[in-house]
Amino acid sequence: MSAAALFLAVFLACAVEAVEALTIVLAAGTARDWRSAITGVVAGMGVLAVVVAVLGPALSAIPLDGLRLFVGALLLVFGLQWLRKAILRASGHKAIHDETVAFAAVLADARQAETRRRWAVTDWYAFTLAFKGVVLEGLEVAFIALTFGSNQHNIPLAAMAAVAAALAVTAVGLAVRAPLARVPENSIKFVVGVMLTAFGLFWSAEGAGAHWPGQDAALLVIIPAIAIYALVLVAVFRRPTTAAGQNITPGRASA
Amino acid sequence: MIARFRAFAGFWYAFVIGDDWRVAVGVAVALALTVALSATTHLPAWWIVVGAVAALLPLSIRRAIRPKP
Numbered sequence: 192m193s194a195a196a197l198f199l200a201v202f203l204a205c206a207v208e209a210v211e212a213l214t215i216v217l218a219a220g221t222a223r224d225w226r227s228a229i230t231g232v233v234a235g236m237g238v239l240a241v242v243v244a245v246l247g248p249a250l251s252a253i254p255l256d257g258l259r260l261f262v263g264a265l266l267l268v269f270g271l272q273w274l275r276k277a278i279l280r281a282s283g284h285k286a287i288h289d290e291t292v293a294f295a296a297v298l299a300d301a302r303q304a305e306t307r308r309r310w311a312v313t314d315w316y317a318f319t320l321a322f323k324g325v326v327l328e329g330l331e332v333a334f335i336a337l338t339f340g341s342n343q344h345n346i347p348l349a350a351m352a353a354v355a356a357a358l359a360v361t362a363v364g365l366a367v368r369a370p371l372a373r374v375p376e377n378s379i380k381f382v383v384g385v386m387l388t389a390f391g392l393f394w395s396a397e398g399a400g401a402h403w404p405g406q407d408a409a410l411l412v413i414i415p416a417i418a419i420y421a422l423v424l425v426a427v428f429r430r431p432t433t434a435a436g437q438n439i440t441p442g443r444a445s446a
Numbered sequence: 447m448i449a450r451f452r453a454f455a456g457f458w459y460a461f462v463i464g465d466d467w468r469v470a471v472g473v474a475v476a477l478a479l480t481v482a483l484s485a486t487t488h489l490p491a492w493w494i495v496v497g498a499v500a501a502l503l504p505l506s507i508r509r510a511i512r513p514k515p
Contacts, residue, residue, distance in 0.1 A: 260477065265462060268473050271499070272464035275506050284511045330461065392495055399477045400484025401491040409492075420500065428507055 197343050198352045200386045204335045205356035207379045208328040210371045213364040214294045215324030222301035223317035231318040235325025242333050243350065250341040260398025262338045267395050269334065270387025277381040278421055283430035287377050294369075332357075335387065342394050385421060389414040466509065472502040 219228040250258065279285035301320060309315040332353050340349030363371060393403065393410055403409035463470045476498030483491040 260481075264473060264477055267495075267499070268462060268464075268470045271469050271473070271503060271506070275464075275466070275469075275503065275510070278503075278507055279510060282507075284507075334461075388499065392499055395473070395477055396480055396492050396495045399480035399491070399495070401480050401495070403492050404490075417499075420503075424504055424507060427504070428511060430511075 194343075194345065194348055197339055197345060197348055200383070200390070201332075201336050201339055201349045201352035202356045203379050204383045204387075205332045205353040206360055207376055207383060208332045209357045209360035210290065210376055211288075211293070212324045212328040213360055213371065214290050215297055215328075216321045217364065217369070218294055218297035218301055219317045219320040219324070222298050223304075223306075223320070224314035227312050227314040227317035228321040230312055231321030231323075232325050234318070235322045235329065238326050239329040239333055242330070243337065246333075246337055247341070247346050250337055251344075251346065253341075256398050256400075258341060258398070259394040262342060263391050263393070263395030263398050265334075265391075266338045266387055267391030270384060270389075270391045273380060273384035274388050274417075274421055275384075277377070277384045278424050278428065280377050281381060281425040282428040284428065288380075290371060290376065335383075339390065342390070381421070385414065385418045389417050392417075466506045468509075469502050469506050472498055 216228055216232055219231065250262065253261070276285060280287055297320070301316065304316040307315045309318075312318045336349040336353045337346065340346035343349075360371065389410065393413055397403065405412075473495070476495045480491045480494045483489060483494065
């Protein structure tokens with residue numbers, strides 16, 4: 192895989208998670224206390240930096256075949272989760288992620304919580320809300336960056352892509368001071384799901400001892416094939432709608 | 447202490463395995479078959495995981511959208 196594809200995959204995954212983290216941090220800062228929220232962001236970034244610093248060299252030490260089998264399998268399971276959710280959203284069985292709605296919900300919860308001081312943090316609720324938002328969304332990014340980077344022996348490039356996406360989203364967020372509702376988040380998640388599944392499939396099969404026809408060039412077939420297959424599944428499972436465009440079939444895909 | 451350990455394990459289970467554990471099991475079985483076929487024969491084995499993904503994804507989606515009994 193070229194460095195550009197590695198950069199793009201990690202950048203897109205990171206951008207979409209950063210948009211979600213930004214919504215939570217904005218809500219914590221707006222409804223509660225900016226200083227505590229920013230402290231939470233810094234603490235969360237510190238935890239993520241430790242995770243990457245510990246796991247990065249550990250993954251790099253695993254022999255390539257073992258790494259590709261283990262990490263490829265994890266990436267494939269992880270990618271199938273993303274793709275499954277993306278297909279459920281696109282086919283109308285799961286609510287489309289809307290940052291404006293998410294922002295309003297977090298804001299409402301944040302306004303009701305009590306203010307409590309703890310250690311040097313003025314508002315513990317704002318701190319923990321921002322900290323959890325950054326760590327939980329960031330862990331997925333760290334996982335993707337580490338798995339892609341270690342397989343390509345280029346963790347620094349994957350880390351650069353992740354940092355670039357986080358900085359870009361933060362800069363735009365600071366400029367508009369509102370959740371980034373215009374980012375086509377659901378489409379990006381679909382693309383990332385396809386890429387994670389494709390690379391997980393390729394690496395895990397290679398790690399298990401299989402030889403792909405055309406070797407690395409097989410990815411040029413696998414990626415579009417998975418994208419087309421996912422679009423076919425969206426069409427097959429599309430939820431029937433009424434004339435007014437409302438979904439009518441009950442489902443349980445609320446996770 | 448046990449509650450914290452369960453919460454920690456639960457977080458990682460939800461993070462890696464997600465909503466449908468059958469997908470993870472299916473992937474593991476497919477990779478085990480790939481290892482076995484690659485190690486014992488010279489037959490191509492790449493198609494096993496491809497077939498598994500092609501089957502697991504629609505089955506998992508079908509389970510997710512099936513109305514509750």
